Amino acid sequence: MARIAVTALGVDRPGMVAAVTGVLMEHGGNLEDSAMTILGGHFAMMLVVQIPDGQRPTDLEAALAVGVAHLGLTVAVRPVAGPPGDTGAGEGTDEGEAESGATWSVSVHGADRPGIVHRVTATLAEHGANVVDLTTRVIGRPEQPAYVLLVRFTLGTATDESALAAELQELAGQLGVEIHARPDDADIL
Amino acid sequence: MIRSVLVLPDPVLARPCQPVGVIDADARALAVDLVDTMRASAHSVGVAAPQIGVSRRAFCLDVTGHPKARSCHGEVVLLDPELVEPPGGGPRPVGREGCMSVPDLTGDVARWPVIVVRGTTPDGHQRELEMDAFEARAAQHELDHLDGLLFLDRLVATDRVFPRRVYR
Numbered sequence: 001m002a003r004i005a006v007t008a009l010g011v012d013r014p015g016m017v018a019a020v021t022g023v024l025m026e027h028g029g030n031l032e033d034s035a036m037t038i039l040g041g042h043f044a045m046m047l048v049v050q051i052p053d054g055q056r057p058t059d060l061e062a063a064l065a066v067g068v069a070h071l072g073l074t075v076a077v078r079p080v081a082g083p084p085g086d087t088g089a090g091e092g093t094d095e096g097e098a099e100s101g102a103t104w105s106v107s108v109h110g111a112d113r114p115g116i117v118h119r120v121t122a123t124l125a126e127h128g129a130n131v132v133d134l135t136t137r138v139i140g141r142p143e144q145p146a147y148v149l150l151v152r153f154t155l156g157t158a159t160d161e162s163a164l165a166a167e168l169q170e171l172a173g174q175l176g177v178e179i180h181a182r183p184d185d186a187d188i189l
Numbered sequence: 190m191i192r193s194v195l196v197l198p199d200p201v202l203a204r205p206c207q208p209v210g211v212i213d214a215d216a217r218a219l220a221v222d223l224v225d226t227m228r229a230s231a232h233s234v235g236v237a238a239p240q241i242g243v244s245r246r247a248f249c250l251d252v253t254g255h256p257k258a259r260s261c262h263g264e265v266v267l268l269d270p271e272l273v274e275p276p277g278g279g280p281r282p283v284g285r286e287g288c289m290s291v292p293d294l295t296g297d298v299a300r301w302p303v304i305v306v307r308g309t310t311p312d313g314h315q316r317e318l319e320m321d322a323f324e325a326r327a328a329q330h331e332l333d334h335l336d337g338l339l340f341l342d343r344l345v346a347t348d349r350v351f352p353r354r355v356y357r
Contacts, residue, residue, distance in 0.1 A: 107342045111198040133347045139197065139293040146197035148294070150347035178203040180342040 001050050003032075003080040004057050006064070010073035012043040020045065020075065023067035027060055028052040043073075048080060102155045103132070103184040106168065110177030112138055112147040120149060120179070123171055127164040128156025147177070152184065190222050191229040192241035194289045197339075201239050202290055205337045206246045209268040212313045216247070220266045220311035223249040233289060235327045237334030240290050246270065248331035252324045257284075259322035267308030267316065272332060276301035284326055286340045287353050297349035298340050300326045 008020050021031060029049040036045035051060065061077035068075055108120055121131060133152035140146040155161065165181055172179035195201055209216050219238060227236045227249055235250030249266045252258040281299035304325045307317045320328055330340060344350065 105344070105347060107344065109197055109339070109341055135347045135350060137294060137350065139291070141196070141292075144198070148197075148341055148350070150341070150344065150350065152347045177198075178337075178342075180338070184346075 001053065002055070002057075004029075004049050004051055004060065005078050005080045006045075006047045006049055006075065007078075008043070008045045008064075008068065008073050008075045010043055010068075010071060012038050012041055013071060016043050016068070016071055016073060017045065019068045019071055020047070020064065020073070023064050024049055024060075027055055027063060029055075029060075102161075104129075104153055104155065104181055105184050106149075106151045106153070106179060106181045108149040108151070108172075108177050108179050109146060110175065112145040113175070116147055116149055116175055116177060119171055119175060120151065120168070123164070123167055124151070124153050127167070128159045129153040129164065130156070190218075191225045192222050194226065194230075194236070194240050195242055196290050196292055199290075201242055201244060202334070202339065203337045204239065204244050206239055206244045206335045209245050209247055209309070212268060212309060212311065216245075216268055217311045219243055219245065219247055220249070220268070223247060224264065224266060227251065230289060234323075235331045236289075237331045239334050239337070246335045248328075248335065250324070250327045250331055252327055255323050257323035260320045260324045262318055262320070262324065265318065265328075266311055267306065268311065270306050270308030270328075270332060270335070272329075273305035273307050273317065276304045283345055284323075285351070286326070286330060288330070288340055290334075291339055291341060293353055294341070295351050295353045296340050296344045297346070298326075298330075298343045299345050300329045304328060306332075 008016065010016065024031065029051050032048045032050060034047040057077045057079050061075065064075040064077065108116060117136060124131060131151055131153045135150045137148045138145050139148060168179045168181055222241060223236050223238065226241055227233045234252050234255060235248060237248040238245045247268045248270065251264045252261050253263055279302065282302055283297050283299045285295050286298050287295040302325060303321045305317060305319050306328050310316050333343065
């Protein structure tokens, strides 16, 4: 069995998930992990699908394109290596840096201005951290919008936590935003 | 006096507050303003001083009539409040919180289910209150404001923010 990642993007309207998953089902696909969101009236979805031996990803991509054409969706299919839940951070990683497993969350908020997401995520990358989840929102009055950035990331084995925390605080001053970083704490029951 | 409520990105909201100290006329006026501002907003159950632009450790709350309240001390105004450690009650339940200072969003936050809060009332008395359920959640939310923290800084996960319907 092989695995593929399917992505779909288009102006939101009813029927998109049904259309994409219908084509996948017709081609013997088994849906595993997925995520979807609607931002600014646009629909975006990502699915990891197990496909039968002999099913070529390129053929499936062509079938999807036909199947969703009436909805104005753009679809793409790419092969994925590894078993379910594999982050793919094995041999494919450029830096080959293994994750330490420690997960942190960071909340950033302040006056909206260009560069917040890039500067924060670049700082994380420089310290070997890997972003696993990210949400941003613009809120408040149009005359003075506030930007909210929430990032969840895993530390690399070589990440110096206090150096990263210090650099994030310095970045907060430069950007004129508040940055609060803390380890994730889950009660494992 | 009803005061305007500051909203993000006002920097006062992020500033840890100074103690009130001596309960003087200014402190009592602050207490009145906090309550007046809370009463002026139909859905508010609490207001912290930084939300009305005052960087002092003071808040008010009133969970009377809230369906999720168990303990209820009615109108509570505390100056220089502090959490009596350790909070108890086991694992922290998650609830969805909003805030007048964070428009357009709500988010899921874990809070201690049972707390004891100690502080000074506007007439100068020491008070110690045991709170649980929604009242405990509200008090912790207000205490966070006094440390310059918003519910956005306490979310259980980055994807646990939601759009908020604005009540007009």
